[in-house]
Amino acid sequence: MSKGRFGIHGGQYIPETLMNAVNDLEKAYEYYKNDEQFNRELTELYNEYAGRPSLLYYAEKMTKDLGGAKIYLKREDLNHTGSHKVNNALGQALLAKKMGKTRLIAETGAGQHGVATATVAALMGMECEIYMGKVDCERQALNVYRMELLGAKVHPVTSGTMTLKDAVNETFREWVSRIDDTHYVLGSVMGPHPFPTIVRDFQAVISREIKSQILEKEGRLPDAVIACVGGGSNAIGAFYNFIEDKGVRLIGCEAAGLGVDNPKNAATMANGRLGIFHGMKSYFCQDEFGQIAPVYSISAGLDYPGIGPEHAYLKDSGRAEYVPVTDEEAVNAFEYLSRTEGIIPAIESSHAVAYAMKLAPAMPNDKIIVINISGRGDKDVAAIARYRGVDIHD
């Protein structure tokens, strides 16, 4: 079995042209992850620039309203740039800089990872180009403009389904064309080794903080941690430091679109099967001939036909559970959290909120749930208005 495996998943299924680039990246990461100076710089960026640690907020009104388990929200939406994506973008950009790279490229779905990458590129004085599906550019127009404001060039991707998977294809194609000065800041725990490990390590700060914050507030670990999954970076970040704590249920919420039985969904764990794509062996939505299926979700960030290899392994081993959440449930949760707690969550994170709304009332009130609010929902307001048939001129 080759490098970077999580059970049978993972690996390095990429064109030969990129092999030395990922090998160099692996070597650099192995060195810098234990380098005191690197870690000091990264912690300073997290704390002084991104606003970490993010709050662990007791959602008292929501808890009382749902009448079950006590609900805490991990407020990754309060990070600079408005989502957890900045954790990884800062880490990878710093690493790229140490490797002597001067140019960052990245794919983006909802635009959150693109914005985070464009932001750190501006901060570190690096060139930045972002690949985003044309459909996503349209549904997340605000984020396209934000990236441009930050000095990045945004390329609308017109191949395939014109969403996240096609943006990943196109960023790989760009990386193959220009490797020497360019680092691909992959935005999720996917792709070829070492990306799933690097991104997970940079996102693991989320569960590290949750653990110490909940111990301080409650004197014990939570009973469940809930996060949304597309590729799975915020979820792995929220799960990682709890994997050894077998009493903590880890629940990933995937986008079921119009329903798991409707062709318009992106529920990889429910409907996918083992495959090899985007550099990794994992679960993918595909047809009987291995053609990758066009997927759909209201959430551009979860609109992806695969899932990171470590999640596939957590599913195989039974350590984590994965549940489908529909567009309708997510939109309801989006509105519910806005009204109940005065917090507008990203439509991605709303999938996790939606499942918590089902789970919490079924649990006794001495139990504790943590929901990872991976991002804020400002970017989604126009789309939710459209969903509800409200015409606002954005």
Add this chain to the structure above:
Amino acid sequence: MIKLSKAFENKKAFIAFLTAGDPDLETTEKLIYSMAENGVDLIEIGIPFSDPIAEGTVIQEADLRALENGTTTEKIFDMVERIRPNVSIPLVFMTYCNVIFGYGTDRFVQRCQQIGIDGLIVPDVPYEEKAELQPYCKKYGLELVSLVAPTSKDRIKKIAADAEGFLYIVSSLGVTGVRSEIKTDIGEIVELARAASDIPCAVGFGISTPEQASAMCEKADGIIIGSAIVRIIAKYGRDSIAPVTEYIRSIADSVHK
């Protein structure tokens, strides 16, 4: 099974690519016959994939056209089975790993053997992941082609030493597609490969003109042309047999001169 090295016997090899099912399988069949009769030494039959990350726009669009008109792996197998008795040059499939894995690797390679496919080229399976395919290729007698790129450097020796059929030298950084100029020092890559193995070396990516073809043949044992052919098929569709044949002849003349 025909050994891929047959394409290189006593001559430089002209390897031609086309996407199966673009514009339809009937045309693909005619094009394969024409290629085999007009100087092509080995044909790479592309099984279309929804997300071909190593391809430029020309082949991406061909894949999409083929999939949209209902081309499937099964139908391509049937087409090859039909034509194989009439074609004596080696035939290989070029496709992406999930097309093989999704079909069931053992079943896929077994079917290749049954219909007379002699080898596989799979650009998203590098040296490190060969175990995904090689045991099955060995089991059914197919040759698994290895690729080296301008970035391979210290990897060239180990890849060449372990390569079967021929070594596919990717001429340039980037994806497939026509290029006006190839800047990589192909001679240096061939030299490194020859130090490790006597396997024939063929250069692909970016070659389109007879001049480029003969220049590359001075440095390597053969050339591979894909996008330039697919571009003609895209333009002429079902009427592409004559223009493709004319183009193929011009390249074959410069390769075999």
